[in-house]
Amino acid sequence: MSATAAAAQAGSVERAARCDDRHDAPASRLARFSTWEFWPAWAVYAPLVPYLAWLGLRHGGLTVCTASNPAIPLGGIVGESKSEILSLLPRRWVAPFGVIEAGAAAQRRDALGRIMGELRCGWPVVLKPDRGERGEGVRIVRDAAEAAEYLAARRDRVIAQAYHPGPFEAGVFYVRHPSAQRGFVFSITDKRFPFVVGDGRATLAELVAAHPRFRRQRSAHLAALGRRAAVVPAPGERVALTGIGNHCRGAVFLDGGAMITPALEEAFERIVSETRGVNFGRFDVRYTDPHEFAAGQGFSIIEFNGLLSESTNMYDPAFGYWRAQRILRQQWRLAFEVGRGNIERGAGAASLLTVLREIRRERRRRESLGRDSSSQRERGESRGAPGPRTESVTLPPPSLYGQSGRH
Numbered sequence: 148m149s150a151t152a153a154a155a156q157a158g159s160v161e162r163a164a165r166c167d168d169r170h171d172a173p174a175s176r177l178a179r180f181s182t183w184e185f186w187p188a189w190a191v192y193a194p195l196v197p198y199l200a201w202l203g204l205r206h207g208g209l210t211v212c213t214a215s216n217p218a219i220p221l222g223g224i225v226g227e228s229k230s231e232i233l234s235l236l237p238r239r240w241v242a243p244f245g246v247i248e249a250g251a252a253a254q255r256r257d258a259l260g261r262i263m264g265e266l267r268c269g270w271p272v273v274l275k276p277d278r279g280e281r282g283e284g285v286r287i288v289r290d291a292a293e294a295a296e297y298l299a300a301r302r303d304r305v306i307a308q309a310y311h312p313g314p315f316e317a318g319v320f321y322v323r324h325p326s327a328q329r330g331f332v333f334s335i336t337d338k339r340f341p342f343v344v345g346d347g348r349a350t351l352a353e354l355v356a357a358h359p360r361f362r363r364q365r366s367a368h369l370a371a372l373g374r375r376a377a378v379v380p381a382p383g384e385r386v387a388l389t390g391i392g393n394h395c396r397g398a399v400f401l402d403g404g405a406m407i408t409p410a411l412e413e414a415f416e417r418i419v420s421e422t423r424g425v426n427f428g429r430f431d432v433r434y435t436d437p438h439e440f441a442a443g444q445g446f447s448i449i450e451f452n453g454l455l456s457e458s459t460n461m462y463d464p465a466f467g468y469w470r471a472q473r474i475l476r477q478q479w480r481l482a483f484e485v486g487r488g489n490i491e492r493g494a495g496a497a498s499l500l501t502v503l504r505e506i507r508r509e510r511r512r513r514e515s516l517g518r519d520s521s522s523q524r525e526r527g528e529s530r531g532a533p534g535p536r537t538e539s540v541t542l543p544p545p546s547l548y549g550q551s552g553r554h
Contacts, residue, residue, distance in 0.1 A: 182363065182464070183467070183468040183471070184394075184462045184464065184471075185363050185364070191471070192475075194472055195472070195475050195476065195479070198476055198479070199479055202479060202480060202483045203483075205483070206483045206484070206486070206487045207487070208496060209499055210496045210497050210498060210499055210502060211483050211486040211487050211490065211496050212454060212479070212482040212483045212485075212486040212496075213454065213486065213496050213497040213502065214485075214486040214487075214489040214490050214494045214495065214496040215426055215427040215428075215453070215454050215482050215485045215486040215489065216424060216425050216426055216427055216428065216453045216454060217424040217489055217494040217495075218235055218422075218423060218424025218425055219232060219235075219424070219425065219453045219454075220505075221454070221497050221501075221502060221505060222427070222453055222454035222482075222486065222497075223428060223452060223453020223454040223455055223456070224453075224454045224455045224502065224505075224506075225455065225502075225505050225506050225509045226278055226505055226508070226509040226512075227278070227453065228277050228278060228304075229275070229276075229277050229278070229279070229306055229450060230244065230246045230277050230304075230306050232425075232451050232453070233306075233448070233450070233451065235422050235423075235424070235425060236418060236421075236422050236425075236448060236451065237417075237418060237421045237422065240418055240446075240447065240448050241447065241448045241449075242308050242309055242311050242433070242447040242448065242449045243266040243268065243308065243309040244266075244306050244307060244308040244309070245258075245261075245262030245265065245266065245306070245307050245308075246262075246277060246304060246305070246306060246307075247259055247262070247298070247304070247305040247306075247307055248304055249302055249303055249304055252295070252298055252299045255298045255305070256291075256294065256295055256298060259272070259294055259298065259307050262307045263307070266309050268309040268310070270288070270289055270290055270291075270310075271287050271288060271289045271310045272287075272288055272294065272307055272308065272309065272310055273285065273286070273287055273288075273306075273307070273308040273309075273310050273449075274286050274288055274294065274297050274298070274301075274305055274306070274307055274308075275305065275306050275308070276301065276303055276304070276305060276306070277303070277304040277305060277306050278303070278304070278509075278512075280452075280455075284301060285391050285393070285396075287310060287390055287391070301516075302516070303516055308449065311433040311447050311449065312433075312435070313390075313433045313434070313435065314340070314435070315338075315433065315434050315435065315437065315440070316338040316340075316392040316398075316431070316432070316433045316434075317335055317336060317337055317338060317403060317406070317431075317432055317434070317440070317446075318334075318335065318336035318338065318392075318400075318429050318430070318431050318432075318459050318460075319332060319334075319335050319411075319415060319429065319430045319431075319432060320332065320333040320334045320335070320336075320428070320429045320430075320456070320458045320459075320460075320478075321333065321415050321419060321427075321428070321429075321430060322426070322427055322481050322485065323416075323419050323426045323427070323485070324426070324484060324485055324488050325426060325485065325488040325489050325491075325492055326488050329416055330415075330416055330419055330426070331412065332407050332411070332412050332415060333458060333477075333478070333481065334402070334403075334404065334458045334459075334460045334474070335402075335403035335404060335406045335407055335460065336400050336401070336402070336403055336458075336459040336460045336462075337400075337401040337402070337403035337406060337460075338392040338398050338399070338400060338401075339398065339399040339400075339401060340387055340388070340389055340390060340392070340398055340399075341360075341361060341368075341387075341388045341389065341397055341398070341399055342385050342386055342387045342388055343355065343358065343361070343380070343385075343386055343388065344380070344383060344384065344385050344386075345379065345380025345381050345382055345383065345384040345385075345386065346380075346382055347379065347380075347381055347382040348379065349379065350376065350377050350378060350379050351372055351375060351376050351377070351378055351379075351380065351386060352369060352372070352376040352377065354380075355368045355369065355372075355376075355388070360399075360464075361388065361397070364395075364397050367389075367395060367396055367397050368388045368389070368397050371388060371389050371391075371396065371397065372388065392431065392433075394459065394462055399464070400459050400460065400462040400463060401460070401463050401464075401465075402460040402463040402465070402466065403460060404460070406437075406440070406441065408441045408442070408443070410441065410442045410443040411440065411441060411442070411443045412443075413443055414443030414444070415430065415443075418430075418448075425451070425453075426485050426489065427453065427454065427481065427482055427485045428451055428452050428453040428454065428456050429451070429452045429456040429457070429458070429459070430448050430450075430451050431448070431449050431450040431451070431452070432446045432447060432448050432449065433446065433447055433449055434446035434447070454482060457475075457478070458474050458475075458477075458478045460474070461474040461475065
């Protein structure tokens with residue numbers, strides 16, 4: 148949404164990027180900056196600001212794009228509820244979930260038990276904030292102890308979602324202009340989960356530090372590994388570094404344009420046709436069989452992100468900086484066109500003052516949660532509480548992003 152949208156997007160990227168800056172050695176930070184996909188948010192989004200301003204002038208206002216998804220507050224630019232968005236979608240396509248309200252830790256644990264019973268699912272379960280972005284706070288919990296630890300650390304509203312084992316995940320960016328009879332898949336991101344292969348000598352931390360790509364997000368990988376970072380894998384043993392399909396958490400994003408088929412496009416057309424007020428954004432999905440996925444079957448939606456979502460195929464390591472800029476420009480041009488089309492059909496766009504107020508409110512909410520989490524950790528440390536457990540994940544198929552030994 149012109150400069151405001153770019154600032155909000157950049158802010159969310161910057162918050163996610165800070166997870167890499169806390170513990171990285173200077174060499175790791177230098178390695179990140181050698182590749183544009185790890186650059187600071189301002190370097191990625193600054194060239195977009197003049198174009199967004201021009202779009203605002205062309206379409207009659209800087210906030211026209213907030214009407215791109217009338218069913219989602221502000222179109223999905225900040226602070227939207229993930230559970231409310233998932234509830235808009237046809238339930239048969241969505242990975243089963245429930246909501247754990249804020250409250251006392253014991254009540255939240257009981258609520259999780261009830262949700263798991265209603266969903267008829269066992270461990271593991273995915274827990275994530277109902278209001279969050281870029282993988283912040285998402286965790287795969289393997290047992291009741293891990294769940295209790297998570298719920299004690301996070302006091303806000305949380306989604307409990309049945310874990311889909313994948314092992315494949317994709318981001319499907321779909322656009323439907325309100326005047327068009329059909330929409331289209333703008334892009335697909337093929338998400339790859341990184342792994343290392345042991346040589347019997349190096350620890351997991353050393354394997355990460357020696358890898359030409361993984362060392363660029365060293366702190367993110369070490370945070371996911373936790374105490375396992377000191378483990379020495381056996382020769383040939385593959386160890387997944389993350390099971391969360393988020394770039395900040397270490398997942399590798401590849402352009403999946405070749406995955407678009409008429410059957411897959413038809414499946415998402417049906418989903419959007421059954422969902423009133425959703426025209427623009429990215430469906431994050433998990434699936435088991437690539438052939439079924441190509442046929443528009445066998446996948447589950449784990450999340451939908453609206454206006455401020457990215458066409459994340461732009462982060463393909465094979466794409467240059469200016470190609471990524473072209474993708475961003477195309478995405479935001481479509482956002483304004485869809486928003487304008489909805490306004491012409493009676494939808495309302497948010498005012499600039501409203502958008503700025505909500506961004507400020509969300510920032511304060513996050514700061515408050517951060518203070519609460521810090522206090523919780525300090526109390527735990529004063530009692531000698533153990534550090535956080537780490538997640539074990541289903542290993543992905545072999546890919547060029549897993550390499551053995553030291554490099």
